[in-house]
Amino acid sequence: MTGQWQEQVSLKPYNTFGIDVKARYFSQAHDDEQVRQALTQAHQRGLPVLVIGGGSNLLLTGDIDALVLHMASRGRRVLSDDGERIVVEAEAGEPWHPFVQWTLAQGYCGLENLSLIPGTVGAAPMQNVGAYGVEIKDVFVGLTALDRETGELQDFDLAECAFGYRDSLFKRNPGRWLILRVRFALSRTLQAHLDYGPVRQRLAQQGVATPTAQAISDAICSIRREKLPDPAELGNAGSFFKNPVVSAQLVERIRAQYPGVVAYPQADGQVKLAAGWLIEQAGWKGYREGDAGVHRLQSLVLVNYGQASGGQMHALARRIQADILERFGVELEMEPNLY
Secondary structure, eight states: OBTOOEEEEEOGGGSTTOOOOEEEEEEEEOSHHHHHHHHHHHHHHTOOEEEESSSTTEEOOSOEEEEEEEEOOOOEEEEEEOSSEEEEEEETTSBHHHHHHHHHHTTOBSOGGGTTOOSBTTTHHHHTOEETTEEGGGTEEEEEEEETTTOOEEEEEHHHHTOBTTBOHHHHSTTTEEEEEEEEEEESSOOOOOOSTTHHHHHHHTTOSSOOHHHHHHHHHHHHHHHSOOTTTSEEEEEOBOOOEEOHHHHHHHHHHOTTOOEEEOTTSOEEEOHHHHHHHTTOTTOEETTEEEOSSOTTEEEEOSSOOHHHHHHHHHHHHHHHHHHHSOOOOBOSEEO
């Protein structure tokens, strides 16, 4: 029930891997006051709190001896509109993709490349989520978060969030900040980002010569649906490993043995490698052991075929990490948070 605590609740519906573990206590928060109440009560009982949104960035390896607080706040609004630049705000519990589609329906451009990403608005800044050449930081204005140490609300601008590749101040300080709502700067004029991945090719196949933001979104949705399994049908958390950033010297050593290595030079002289390419070259694509496996079409995605435990998924991930380190000298970092 809203704002009330339940005991021994299965978290299977609340994580996209579909891992069936139990929360000692579970509650949903629909507004700031319910968030504060839950945190206060947990503190009084001496209980840790695990805050979750869409559960698309979690790997649960055992029962959670804590209060699991599910952010279920809803709301989206226009804060300012000068005719060209529009600032919109959404509550943390808003599902991400429907929010993106709402902005496009209003004629607002900027989020189209981030279509069909699972999760919630509040979780997006944690990871600085990105896809097809666009990251949250590119359209971010600010957010409001609750400081769990002081109980005070604080607003953060772009610089204060210290965004990096799949990283942010909030990820580096787990348990400190609880994001309540996020603000984005969008535009009525499309600045198309079409050069990352097969987006331009897909638009051409669809006969789109002059793409709109909605057309770009539709193309990206079709690509993602082909490449990535639907968590409702096959448990997964999307890309399981970050693309590693390594030295140019290491890339040249890898290229000597693997001329087709997929690599993207970075501004600082380092090079970003495609983790999926490394995993596929090592022979893991389509691998399955019990109900834990690697997707047959996208080697960057680990999947739960039904009854895999979080421990089994983690063990598979660790084996892949060890193999990639031995073969290529590259350390892969997991994207999902482990609990």
